[in-house]
Amino acid sequence: MRLKLDIDPDIVAMMAAEVAAGERAVSAAIREAGSGLKDAWRAQITGAGLGARLARTIRAEQFPQGKPSLSAAALVWTKAPVIVGAHDTGPLIRSKNGFWLAIPLPAAGKSLRGGRIAPGEWERRSGLRLRFVYRRAGPSLLVAEGRLYTKGGAVASRSKTGRGATTVAIFLLVPQVKLPKRLDLARDADRALDSVPGLILAKWVEGRSG
Secondary structure, three states: OOOOOOOOHHHHHHHHHHHHHHHHHHHHHHHHHHHHHHHHHHHHHHHOOOOHHHHOOEEEEEEOOOOOOOOOEEEEEEOOHHHHHHHHHOOEEEOOOOOOEEEEOHHHOOOOOOOOOOHHHHHHHHOOOOEEEOOOOOOEEEEEEEEEOOOOOEEOOOOOOOOOOEEEEEEEEEOEEEOOOOOOHHHHHHHHHHHHHHHHHHHHHHHHHO
8 A cells, every 4th residue: 555645835835824923923922012011110110209210211122133933032121220129129228338328318418420419428518527416216317517508408607606507417327228119010020921822812813814
């Protein structure tokens, strides 16, 4: 008995077309899931009051680039991982040297480099020396002898008699700070992952009907 197997070229073409349709469906689904996750994380950040600038650090990229693939993948990340990660985990922050964390009060003003000003920078800019004040019932303080100006900052008194000078609290001193958890990035990542199978099926059917 002899068996002869002929492969119809149409079947080969149909299989190749299905593979191509699958590649397009998977790539489109991954692209939509990645873009949706990026938008969801950005919305979380702005919704938590952390600002549009931090939200724009969330980026998304798809691989491979420029061609459909059954192994398509999306990468969603932030260009500010330390800041975003801190708000996502709510860590306990301690001083690097094991002493105090200096929390600037309104009289401290802003750092010239952006962000919070440190005691050393404040002393260099103001020309005043900070003095430690221990408080048993509450955070200790770093204070300066000077005068307040309209925006709440402190400067040395111009009067030789010290007129107008007062003791101004510049920094609060605390041993540690618990940063509140303001983000839940894993929640949106899980939702994006769960959506992928349905998106692939929808894109596949959409490609066939189109």
